[in-house]
Amino acid sequence: MAGTAFLKTTRTAGVSQSQFLGFTKARAIFFLLFAALIAVGPQFLYPIFLIKVYCFIIFACGYNLLLGYTGLMSFGHAAFFGMGAYLCGYAATQWGLPFELSVLAGTVIAAAMGLVFGWIAIRRTGLYFAMITLALAQMVYFIAMQAPFTGGENGIQSIPRGTVLGFIDLSSNTTLYWVISVIVLAAVAFYNRIIHSPFGQVLRAVRNNPERAKSLGYNVDRFKLAAFTISAAMAGFAASLKTITFGIATLTDVSYVISTEVVLINLVGGIGTIFGPVVGSFFILSLEHFLAPYGPWVLLIQGIVFTVFVLLFRQGIVGELQKRFRTHL
Amino acid sequence: MDVYLILSQMTLGLVNGVFYAILSLGLAIIFGLLGVINFAHGVFFMLGAFIAYALGQWLGIGYWGALIIAPLLIGMLGLVVEVTFIRHLYRLDHLYGLLLTLGLALFVEGFIRIAFGPQGLPYSVPPSLRGAVNLGYMMLPMYRAWVVVAGVVLCLATWLIIEWTPLGAKLRAATDNPVLVQAFGINVPVMLTLTYGAGVALAALGGVMAAPILSVDPSMGTSVIIVVFAVVVIGGMGSILGSIVTGLGLGLLEGLTKAVFPQASSTVIFVAMVIILVARPRGLFGKAA
Numbered sequence: 001m002a003g004t005a006f007l008k009t010t011r012t013a014g015v016s017q018s019q020f021l022g023f024t025k026a027r028a029i030f031f032l033l034f035a036a037l038i039a040v041g042p043q044f045l046y047p048i049f050l051i052k053v054y055c056f057i058i059f060a061c062g063y064n065l066l067l068g069y070t071g072l073m074s075f076g077h078a079a080f081f082g083m084g085a086y087l088c089g090y091a092a093t094q095w096g097l098p099f100e101l102s103v104l105a106g107t108v109i110a111a112a113m114g115l116v117f118g119w120i121a122i123r124r125t126g127l128y129f130a131m132i133t134l135a136l137a138q139m140v141y142f143i144a145m146q147a148p149f150t151g152g153e154n155g156i157q158s159i160p161r162g163t164v165l166g167f168i169d170l171s172s173n174t175t176l177y178w179v180i181s182v183i184v185l186a187a188v189a190f191y192n193r194i195i196h197s198p199f200g201q202v203l204r205a206v207r208n209n210p211e212r213a214k215s216l217g218y219n220v221d222r223f224k225l226a227a228f229t230i231s232a233a234m235a236g237f238a239a240s241l242k243t244i245t246f247g248i249a250t251l252t253d254v255s256y257v258i259s260t261e262v263v264l265i266n267l268v269g270g271i272g273t274i275f276g277p278v279v280g281s282f283f284i285l286s287l288e289h290f291l292a293p294y295g296p297w298v299l300l301i302q303g304i305v306f307t308v309f310v311l312l313f314r315q316g317i318v319g320e321l322q323k324r325f326r327t328h329l
Numbered sequence: 330m331d332v333y334l335i336l337s338q339m340t341l342g343l344v345n346g347v348f349y350a351i352l353s354l355g356l357a358i359i360f361g362l363l364g365v366i367n368f369a370h371g372v373f374f375m376l377g378a379f380i381a382y383a384l385g386q387w388l389g390i391g392y393w394g395a396l397i398i399a400p401l402l403i404g405m406l407g408l409v410v411e412v413t414f415i416r417h418l419y420r421l422d423h424l425y426g427l428l429l430t431l432g433l434a435l436f437v438e439g440f441i442r443i444a445f446g447p448q449g450l451p452y453s454v455p456p457s458l459r460g461a462v463n464l465g466y467m468m469l470p471m472y473r474a475w476v477v478v479a480g481v482v483l484c485l486a487t488w489l490i491i492e493w494t495p496l497g498a499k500l501r502a503a504t505d506n507p508v509l510v511q512a513f514g515i516n517v518p519v520m521l522t523l524t525y526g527a528g529v530a531l532a533a534l535g536g537v538m539a540a541p542i543l544s545v546d547p548s549m550g551t552s553v554i555i556v557v558f559a560v561v562v563i564g565g566m567g568s569i570l571g572s573i574v575t576g577l578g579l580g581l582l583e584g585l586t587k588a589v590f591p592q593a594s595s596t597v598i599f600v601a602m603v604i605i606l607v608a609r610p611r612g613l614f615g616k617a618a
Contacts, residue, residue: 006597073424120603123610127366127423127560132606135559139599146592256555260431295445300439305430310425311417 021189022196026327027322030275031188038181044047047177048245053285054184060265060277061191062234064257067263069195070227071207072125075259077235078141080110082254084236089156090149099162099170103240110236111229113140118228122221139258144254155250159243163204170244180241187234192274194230196264203227235262264302267309270316275329280318331588334565338588341400341582344473344542346580348374348479351535351573353564354484355528358491360525360566363502365415370494371436371554373403373529377536378545379441382452392455392537399537402531407522411525416518449544461520476538484573487531500524522579559602575613575617 018024023031041050066072088106091097097105114160119263121132144150151157170176181290194200205213210220243249252258261284269280287305291298315319318329352370359367373538380402381395390398410433418425454472460466491497503510504516507513512516536550543549557576564575579598593600 065476120606123606124562127360127427130424130427131558131562132367132602134555135599135602138559139596142595142599145595188585189568201381256551263428263431296439296442299435299442303432303434303436303439306416306435307429310429310432311414314421314425318447 001065003079004246008054018044019196022192024328026325027192027274027329031185031192031209032168034188034275034278035185038185041175042177047173049285049289051177051180051245053281054180054243055238055245055264056281056285057184057238057277058187058241058266059235059238060149060262060269061187062231062238064266064269064271064277065194065203066227066231068270068276069200069207069267070203070224070317072228073130073263074102074121074133074228074231075130075256076121076135076137076140076261077232077262078254078258079117079137080114080232080235080264081258082249082251083113083140083143084110084301085154085243085249085271086150087236087248089159089242090239090245092159092162098166099164099244103237103244105242106243107233107237110239111233112228114232114235115225117232120223122224122228134192134256134259134273137254137256139257141251141254144251144316150249153251155248156243157248159247159249161244162245177243180245183241186222187237188274188278191234194262195274199223199226248306262304264306266316267314268305268316270318270320270322270329271314273316273318273329276316276318330398331516333466335585335588337464337469338348339472340464340467340469340477341473342580342582343428343577344580345583346537346577347477347484348539348553348576349557349560349580350484350573350576351480352532352553352577353536353560354487354569355531356561357526357566357572358487358500359516359525362409362500362507363415363426363521364419364423365430366558367525367528367553368427368430369410369434369437370529370557371431371530371550372441373407373532374553375547375550376406376437376535377401377456377533378452378540378543378549379445379474379542380533382445382450382545383462386469392458392541395537395540397535400530400534401610403533404526407529408499408522409445410529411522414568415525416521419521423443438547438551445547447547449546450547452540454541458505458607462469472541476542478618480535480538483531483534486571488573497581501589537546563612565612567612567616568614571614583591 033161063074063077066074069175071211085105087109090104092102092198115291117133117136120136121129124132145152148240161176163169164179168175168179170179202213202218205218206220239253265280265284266276267280268283269278287301288298291301309316322329341593352374356367356370359365377399380399381392384390384395384398414429414433415426419430427490450533458472458475460471462471462474472552498514500520504513504518507517539549560576560579563579564572566572581602583594583597587594
């Protein structure tokens with residue numbers, strides 16, 4: 001009962017279409033739409049909520065690079081997200097580092113952990129890979145619960161926002177909003193650029209046919225490890241921005257709920273698409289935001305969304321749009 | 330080092346080991362035939378405990394009744410779940426099965442939280458199993474001794490059924506080559522459904538047995554299933570007996586760690602997994618890839 005290869009939804013990236021930095025006309029339009037949405041967003045929604053969505057977009061982009069384009073399903077990204085959040089918070093409070101260096105610290109620790117965990121996990125593929133990453137992340141969770149620097153149940157609190165480049169004061173929500181907006185647009189463009197680079201092509205080859213990629217002389221394991229590390233780094237980066245915004249890093253950031261959330265975001269948005277993480281993050285975080293007063297109903301509804309999308313819309317929202325408009329988004 | 334302390338912690342660790350063995354056994358049987366890693370296995374374990382609690386509260390049915398009723402109910406629920414949901418994913422990559430069962434797990438956990446609240450509920454030890462046995466190095470509560478004995482018997486019985494009965498032979502054959510078995514006139518789709526039902530019934534039975542030991546709360550399934558995943562990675566899913574031995578062995582290891590280096594007791598199984606992955610990636614009993 002061998003399954004069909006996972007998620008071969010994208011054809012070879014627009015070789016015949018003209019593109020600039022990985023942007024075809026369709027993707028450029030979608031990107032501009034997203035930018036426009038960001039510009040008018042604060043008129044309608046609370047900016048802090050939108051910032052949270054943008055952080056999860058960055059997180060989900062990195063995750064989709066791994067799941068959608070390399071074909072590896074990790075259930076352990078909470079480890080990178082959580083440790084990124086902790087170290088960024090620790091750097092800002094205990095070491096007194098400025099915004100840029102704190103975020104860098106969170107990103108670097110996540111990348112380093114990604115390198116080690118990836119090295120362990122890529123020894124197995126498929127379901128085992130998923131279980132191994134989940135178990136590794138649970139180990140990190142238990143360590144975070146006991147280690148002194150995470151602050152245990154209280155987490156790290158009152159993390160200062162600081163300034164960007166030494167003169168843009170982030171204490172105002174509006175300023176912070178525009179700074180994060182620029183960052184998320186850059187991150188999505190970066191993600192799109194990676195996917196449509198020669199490196200991204202090799203990742204897809206690794207996903208679709210590892211044996212053949214190997215026979216063409218590519219070191220498959222090294223490419224998997226590279227994708228895993230980039231993906232972990234993006235998780236740490238996103239978590240650092242979130243930590244700076246909310247001024248807090250807690251056990252929730254490192255718990256397996258975060259790992260399942262990023263899977264759900266990509267499943268709903270569209271695994272193996274560029275804008276899936278954007279659409280999915282808006283969808284899932286809005287759902288959580290508006291259902292939050294109803295407590296455990298969030299879990300129940302998340303379960304239904306998961307089930308419905310797996311059974312009926314495996315391509316996700318953006319995947320369905322791609323089919324309808326016959327293009328790659 | 331206090332030998333008595335080590336021995337008694339390892340004996341208590343064996344109790345956890347029994348649950349790991351029961352759960353990883355069910356996971357391995359389901360995976361072998363259906364090719365699905367059943368993320369919902371943990372919530373079926375949790376449901377077993379909640380059914381025991383609900384039967385006691387609402388109908389006055391005690392532990393022994395629950396031990397029979399809960400697995401039957403959950404087994405039937407498993408049949409329905411396989412026919413309604415899981416069956417539609419066999420053609421696809423196995424990872425979709427994992428995602429689907431994860432969705433079901435979230436749904437069930439949310440449902441139980443809404444119905445019973447998030448806090449742990451007490452479930453008392455049945456009167457006939459109160460008291461303690463003197464093992465020489467410790468007083469072991471009678472109930473825990475019962476769990477170890479009953480759990481090991483249950484695991485071995487399952488193993489015997491699979492290895493030594495005609496039904497088990499069909500099961501093993503279908504695991505090896507479902508198309509050929511179907512060609513011999515055996516209804517493989519029905520077998521898949523029954524296997525899923527039996528596997529989750531086993532989990533529910535484990536849940537009833539765990540109810541007096543662990544507190545009955547909605548997240549008990551998820552926390553145990555993540556450890557069981559590590560157990561499965563360590564053992565490799567190739568052999569039924571292998572998953573039983575691995576489950577029990579890791580329970581012992583956890584108990585040992587509790588005695589020697591308590592801070593590491595919650596992480597030791599994951600560390601063991603890392604070591605096994607580096608030294609022998611296919612697991613202790615796994616077949617070569």
